[in-house]
Structures are given as structure tokens and as C-alpha cells.
Amino acid sequence: MAGLVRLQNEIERIKKEYFNRNRLAENNRQVENEAAIKIQSWFRGCQVRAYLSHLQRKATIIQKTWRGFKGRADFRQMAKAAYFIMKMNFYHKMSVRIQRRWRGYYVRKRIHNYYARKRYMEGLVRKNEQIRRDLDDYSEVQRREREKQALERIEREKNLQAQRLHFLLSTKQCPGIFNSPFRPGPDEMELRLRRTKPQPSTTSPRNRTSLLGNRSPLAHTSAGVPTALGAKPLPPIPSKKPQGPFREPAEVWAQRQRCLEPSLRVQTSITDLEQAREQLYSEMWRNRVVEARFQPFSKAHQNRKYEGLVHTSSSFQTVPYGSKHFREEHPENLQGKKGTICFSSS
Template sequence: MATLARLQARSTSMGQQYYYRNSVVDVFRKKENDAAVKIQSWFRGCQVRAYIRHLHTVATTIQKWWRGYLGRQRYQLIVKLAYYTMKMNLYNAMAVRIQRRWRGYKIRKYCFNYYYLKEYLKAVSETNDAVRDFRIMNSCTLFRCREALEEFAEMKDREEKKADLEREEKKRDYQARKTHYLLSTKQIPGIYNSPFRKDPDPWELRLQKAKPLTHRRPKVKQTHSVSLSDWLACTSARSFPRSEILPPIDRKPCQGPFRPVAEVLEQRYRPLEPTLRVADPLDGLKEARREVQRQEWARNVNDNMFLPFSSYHKNKKYIPTLHLSSKYGSDSYGRQHFRDENPKRWICDKDFQTVLPSFDLFSKYGKLYSKAGQIV
């Protein structure tokens, strides 16, 4: 109890002391509190930072391992790929090597065989030479129808030679005819027939055979005739033969009651001269007239009015005839025959036909011989 009493006795002082002590401490309380906070905050910061650092190191470690793993995987891939491409390149190179050899071989053998090409070109040039010269064509074996060509070439050669010969012969013949006066006569030897030689010159014999040139006559101008036969090529050969050279003059007339040769020839090769009756049909006139009547345009030969030249008639008025000027229409004067007036009395419905008898005398005048042998 005593303690209680002591305590109670002291309680006031205790309270005071408490208060006192509190008030003493109060001055430092805030500062200390702040300091404590600071300390705590520093410590806690350190702690958290350390933790975070720890986390970071952990994360890095994880990432490091993971990335290493990924990288190694990719590296593997790349290596594989590189190896593969390297391999393929090698294979390709090898394939190209093989192909190169093979293709070269094939082309050289089948397509561009150099030796073959050379041979071919040689053959072509041989052929060309052969074509350029027909005569060596025998040596050329490429032609299928060689015989025909050879024949053709030969034929051509022959023809040319023949033509040459003929031309030469003709020239010499003409020369001989021209110099026919150099022929020797019975009395005087010609220049080609020397009396000191045994045989006469061959030219002398030729001169003997040749016919002297006649004197040149002035050309008679030919009358150009329009015949139907001479405008198409293939019918020109159809005319009668004409004797180009006149019969010799100096031939003696035959004995007997013969006409002169020229006359006979003329009569023989006389062109065909049909009589009018033969040349034209019997009722041609009539037919044509009917045709003309039927076709109106044929009548209008010329549409322009035919006017005189001089101006003398210019002011003259045209006076029509009575027949034309009649207002009742022109009458049938001169157009109708007496037979047309009453056609009911006709026996047949055909008109009479005009038949003109031909005159033999006209068509044969000067071409006939009388009994006495004279031309009438």
C-alpha cells in the first residue's frame, strides 16, 4: 500500500515530469521522425533497387540463353542453306559441263557439221559451175532430169550452129550473086579461073551456080487492105500461097495453044471473089430493113441537126412540105404499097418477097474466057 501511497504521492510529480519530459522531447520529435523516414526510405529504396537489379540480371540471363538458342538455330539454318546452295552450284556447274559437251557434240554431229557444211557448200558451188556451163553438166550427179537438159543444151547448140551456118551460107550466096560479073566466059577467063592453074577456084564454081542480082526496081507501094485474116496471128498463114519470084522472062513459050505462064499463075492463085449473090444472103436486104425498123435508135444516126456551112441561109425560114405541115397528120404517101390497101383479100398472110436476080455478066465480066480463048 505504501507503494501505492508513494506512487500516488508521486503521481502528480510524475504527471509533471511526464509533461516536462514530453515537452523536452517534442522539440526533437519531428526531426527525429523525419530522420527516421529518411533512413527508412533510403533503406527501402536500396532494398527495392537491389531486388529490381536482381530481377534484371535474371531476365538478362534468361534472354541471353533464349537468344543464344534462337541464334544457334538460325545459324544452323543458314549453314544448311549455304551448304545446299553450294552443293547445287556445284551440281549445276557439273551439269552444265556435261550439257556443254553433249550439246556441242550433238550440234556438231547433226546440225552444224562443219565438214558436212563444207562438203555441201562445195557441192553447191560445183552445181553452180555446172549450171553456169551446160557442157559440164555430165559431171554433175545431182540432177534428176539430166538427160532432158543435156538434150536441150545439145538442141540449142545444134540450132545455133545451124543458124550460123545458114547465115554464112546466105551471105556468101549473096556475095556470089553480087559479084556474078566476075564469072569467066567462054573466051575470057575470069579472075577466079586462072588459066595457069589446073582447077578453077571454088569461088568460080559458086559463081557458076549463083544467079545474078536483078536490077533493083522501085518498090510498088502496097495498098493496105483491111482483111479479117491478118489481125490475128494464127490465121495469117491461111491465105493462098503467093509466088514471090516472078517466072523467068527468057523462057521460051511452050508450043501449042497454051496461055502464057503468068496468066495461068495469076488465075490459079487468084483470091476468092464471090459473086454478090454468093456473098450476101438472098433476103438480107429485107431482114436488115426490118431490123432497122424495129430498133428505133438505129434510125437516129446523128442527133444534131445538119446545118449548112455558109451564113447565106441563116435567116431563111424552114418551110415544111405540105405533107408534113398538115394538121391531120402525114398521109401514107409513098409508104404503103397498093397491096396494103385491102389486106383482107390476101391469100396468105406473108408479104411478097423481093428477089433480085443477079447479073452473071456483071460479076464475071473480065474474068471469063470466050471460046476463042480471049478474055471477055
Template structure:
């Protein structure tokens, strides 16, 4: 009994031992995994701390190195800028010295100041003299143009006087240009008295441009005297206008008139018969009408003045 009891105790002990060993084995694996995890975390913390420390030290080293390089580069830039500024200053001073010296040398040995001043003064005086001469020439040309215009107008008036010579005043009746209401005779009336009557002659194509004192572009060049443009000139008198050829006609048109008069008949002024169409008392009637109109105007003006007062 005792052996059986001991055997049973031994079996239970073995089972208990095996059970406890199995539990211990299981716990050992868990503890091993836990220890591994703790070791890995601790080692990772150590590595991260070391890497962080190294990174901080590397940043400090880079900062110091970069600052040193930047300061050395800035020193080089300052030295270069100072050297350039100094060279520019020296160049400017050298240029100024050269300018002063060259100006002095040129003024003293090449170009004299007083000689150039005299030269410019002479040029100014010459310009003023040239301007004065040009002004005088322009004035002379203007006077010549004015004289030529006056001569042209005088020639036109002379030609018109020759054409209107039949309108000159007579002792029996005043002419068209001699109005009794004027203080003195008209200048055309005086001109008509100075010129002489000329018989009409045949006009050439050049002379037909003149129509009642309006010369055309091909008008003859008359002199400044009051002579007629149709008067023949001698060889001693200078004139660019040729003399008119004589009129030759094979068959006479009338026994009392010359061919030239018959040819010029259409060019006569149609106002020649004006005196025959009017009465002998036309001048007195016109004067009476003017006096009556003047009296009526005075009466009307006096009436307006009375109304205003």
C-alpha cells in the first residue's frame, strides 16, 4: 500500500512537473518576446537620440562653415568694390587733369581765344551787312514790282481812254465821267482830255485781247507815256511791238468809208446813240429829283427827332 501510494504520488508529481514545465515554457516564450520588444525599443531610443545629437552637431558645423565662407566672400566683394571705386576716382582725376592741360595747351599754342573772338565778331558784322543788303534788295524789288504794276495800270487806263475817247466832255454837254455833282472832274475825264482821238484800225489777234481796258495775257507792252498803243514808232524809238501792216482790200466796200472803218464797225461802243434816245432836259430832271429826295430825307429825319424828344 505504501508502495502504491508512493507510486501514485510520484505519478502526480511528474504530471504536476510536466504541467508546470509546460506553463513555464509558455511563459518563457512570452517573456522572451517581451524582453525582445523592450530591448528593441530601448535600442531604437538610443539610436534616435544618437542620430539626433549627430544631426544637431552637423547643423552647427555647417552653419559655422557657411558663415565663414560667406564672410570671406563678402570681404572679397568689398575689396573688389573698393578697388573699382578707387580706380574710377583715379581715372576721373586723371581725365580732369588731362582736360585742364589740353585746354590750356590748345588755348595757348593752337587756337588763340582773342583771334577766334575777332573772327566771330567779323562773321557777325558780315552777317548783319548781308542781311541789310538783302533787305535793301527786297525793298528795291518790291518798289520795282509796284512801279511795274502802276505802269501796267496806267497803260490799261490809257488804252481804255483811247477806246472811250468818244465819251469826253464838250462845251455843249458834259461827258459820262464829268458829273456835275462832283467837286472836280474824274481822273478818267482828265485822261480823256490828254489823249487824242485815233481812227479805228483793224486789230490783230494779239490786240483783240484788250476789251475796254482789260488787257489779256498777250497784251502789248506800252510805254509809260500817254501815247496811244496804235501810234507807229520810228526806228529810233525802242519797242518790242511790231507795227501793224496796212489794210489791203481788192474790192472796196463803200465809196465814203475806208475798209478799216468798215472792219471795225462791230467793235464800236453801242452807247454812242444814248444821247439821241434821251431828252435834252435829262440832266436837269435828274438834278431836280435828287433835290426832292434830299428834302424828303431831311423832313423825315426832323420828324423822327421830334418823336424821340
């Protein structure tokens, strides 16, 4: 009973305490809610970032594995291609070497004549030396001719100068400028003036009167205008072509209706050069294609006739170049002998 009495006495205080606590809880509810939301967002962000980093690591591992596999496959393909190219280059090099050996042997055996070629080269050397000597002689003759012409030109110029300066010739009473008394002898020009004759004057009174005759120095034209001797009269003033409104209407209309006369540049297409170049390239490509297949080991090529060159016919060799083999066989010398072969070099 005592406890119930104490409880009844404390009921007002309990109500106030309950009311105060509910008010504080109501006041702190918004703050606690925002704090809880912030804690949850931070935790969920940590979870998502951890998951994304996990996915990034796994994707990196997958890409690394795939790229490694792809790179090794590409490297194997590149190595295979490089090995194939190296092998083909080696085969081509060996084939070229074999063809070179075979063609050299074939030419030396069937076509080329070493001694005939040697005789031809010796004759060519002699011919070249002879031509060089002839050219040297011809150049010497030309040089002498040029020198002779230069001396003759200088002599003509001196004679012409002497004719023009003939009035400076010395006389018995008055020595000329080229015959100074202070010199031991006359000058070269003085001697030349004595040998030459004076140049005839075209302006002397006698020549002038012979040219004029009985006429006066001034001649009159038909119009009465005096002109100098030997001068042609002026041509008459031509009638000017009417211009502008003074022209005939028919002439103006014909000029307006005249057809155009385009130049060659206008008539030519703008792509004419490119078309001509393409046509030329196509013809060159078509003409250089050889349809005949090369057969080096066929009998037709072995028994074909050798086509001589330009220098095969020469007067310095007794045997035409390429007419005999390098090692010619003479079966007529082997009569009565069996199992022996005789080679003779031509």
C-alpha cells in the first residue's frame, strides 16, 4: 500500500517527465533522420564503389588475358608471314643465280665468240684512234683558218682606217703625225698610208652636181609643196571609216548578228590533257605485254638463229661476230677414231 501511495504522489512528476522526453524526442527526430540518411548514403556509396572497383579489376583481368591471347596470335601470324617472305626472297635469289649461271654457260657455249669479239674490239680501237687523229687534224685546220680570218679582218680594218686617215699622210714640206722627226723611222700607219689610196668622197661638189643634174636642190611635188632631194612625197590622207551613228544600219546589224569565233583554248576540252595521258599510258601498258611464254629449255630456243647486232658487220674482222661457237666441233677430223672428241677454238 505504501508503494501505491508513493506512485500516486509521483504521477504528476512522471507525466511531466514523459511529456518532456516526448518533446525532446520530437525535436531531435529530424536531426536523427538526416544523420541516419547520411550514414546510410555513405555506407551504400562505399558498397557501390567497392563493387565497381571489383568489377574494374575483373574486367582488367579479362582484357589482359584476351589482349595477350590476341597479341600472341597476331605475332605468330606476323612471324609466319615474315618467314614466308624471307623464304620467297631466298628462292628468288637462288633462281636468279641459277638463271645467271645457265645463261652465261649458254651464251659462252652457243652464241658468244670470244676471239671474234676480241678481233672486233681491236679493230674498233684502231678505228677510234684513226678518227681521233683525223679530228685533231681537222681541229688544227679549223684553228688555222680562224686565225687567218681574224688576221684578214684586222688587216681590212687597218686598211679602212688608213683610207679614212689618208689626209694625215706626210708631205715633203710638212711631216704628218705618224712621221714625227723625233722618231728614228716612220710609223707603221705612215707606211700603210703610203700604200693605200684615199677613200672616195660621196659628198664632193662633182658628185653632188652629177646627182642633181640640171635640177635644183629642192624639188616640187604635184601639190606644190617643196620636198628635199630624194625624199618621197607623203601619202594622201585616207578617208576615215564612219563611226557610231554615222554607220549604215545594215552594217551594224550584221556585226551584232555575227557568229562567235571561239579560240583554240575554248574549243579544247579542259580534260583533254588528262585523257591523252591516260590513253598514252594504256597504249604503253598494252604494247609491252608479251603473251609468248618463256621456255628456256625448249628445242625451239636452243635451235633458234642468232640475231646479229648493229656492230656485227665490220671490216676489222674476218669472221662475222656470233657466227661460230665458242668451242666448235669438227666431226670430219674424227674419222677412224671412236670415243674421242676434239675441240678447237675459233
